[in-house]
Amino acid sequence: MSKPTRESSSDGSGQAADESGKIVQADVPDSMMSLLTALRATGGSDTDQAPSESGVPKAASPARLPVGSSLDPDRIDVWLFDLDNTLYPASCRLFEQIDRAMGRYVADLLSLEPAEARALQKQYFREHGTTLRGLMTHHDIDPHDYLSVVHDIDHTPVQPNPRLDAALNRLPGRKLVFTNGSVPHAEAVLQRLGVTRHFEAIFDIVASDFVPKPDPAPYRELLVRYGIDPTRAFFAEDSARNLVPAHALGMATLYVQHGADWNVDPHEGADYIHHRCEDLADWLEGVVGADRA
Incomplete structure (x- = not known):
């Protein structure tokens, strides 16, 4: 195919x-x-x-x-x-898996508790269109690393x-x-x-x-x-x-x-x-x- x-x-x-x-x-x-x-x-x-x-x-x-x-x-x-x-x-x-992976990424990156990480993740989504864009703007992350992490999910559903x-x-x-x-x-x-x-x-x-x-x-x-x-x-x-x-x-x-x-x-x-x-x-x-x- x-x-x-x-x-x-x-x-x-x-x-x-x-x-x-x-x-x-x-x-x-x-x-x-x-x-x-x-x-x-x-x-x-x-x-x-x-x-x-x-x-x-x-x-x-x-x-x-x-x-x-x-x-x-x-x-x-x-x-x-x-x-x-x-x-x-x-x-x-499927997106729930991605959402949880994004939360873990933010928590690990900034040493935040899960609830704090989720709140910041959603703030960046609202303000920047995606969590990724917010992290790039405020924390200068490698976007390719982020994408590889948050999309490492189980697609079988x-x-x-x-x-x-x-x-x-x-x-x-x-x-x-x-x-x-x-x-x-x-x-x-x-x-x-x-x-x-x-x-x-x-x-x-x-x-x-x-x-x-x-x-x-x-x-x-x-x-x-x-x-x-x-x-x-x-x-x-x-x-x-x-x-x-x-x-x-x-x-x-x-x-x-x-x-x-x-x-x-x-x-x-x-x-x-x-x-x-x-x-x-x-x-x-x-x-x-x-x-x-």
Whole structure:
């Protein structure tokens, strides 16, 4: 089974290196490349407009339909998926292992009691987007060492998901993983799910230079690197705040709800959430139809 491309560097020209180091030229029209180059250079987009009353920028002419409407898959060219608790169900409790490992890392690093370490870990998550970013900012840690420690977990709770595999197979367009985790962790999850073959690439926290979602910078970098028109892109996430930049850029968004303490349900009028689900495979089957063969 082939693996998604581990692309963690690019010169901004629409080229990126595959696993062998060979440069692959993305099929990006000149007009789109001009837009994406400007997007990276300015930190803005052609969809930037005045904020709405909620403070969230309004996007222009996105691929999405009104909230509650069905999504036409033919209007989407690129499907972006968060990894943890999105591609696999939160009931696997995989992230609980990662969460405990992060707490132990903070406790060992700073010689803190477990309760103190957990409080600081959550503070850094709230203030910096990830615990890792907070530790890098305040304690100058080696991010690669941190990732190797916190993702050294048992992935066997993630079970193969034939329904998700079939739905992804029927979904037209390119598919990428966009995660604040690492490539090795994502590869292990995709392999356990049995869906590796569907994904062109994994854009991880290393590829984003350790700047996490929801900072807009990794979203812009992702668009540039893979030649993605955000108004023809879709993003599924279980963290509502990570959907705000996607909406602002013009992407269609799906909020995956599962009830964990960080999976806070935004108010129904949140205009950056266009679709909601509790199970990704169920929702995708509703979009492309279930394969009952």
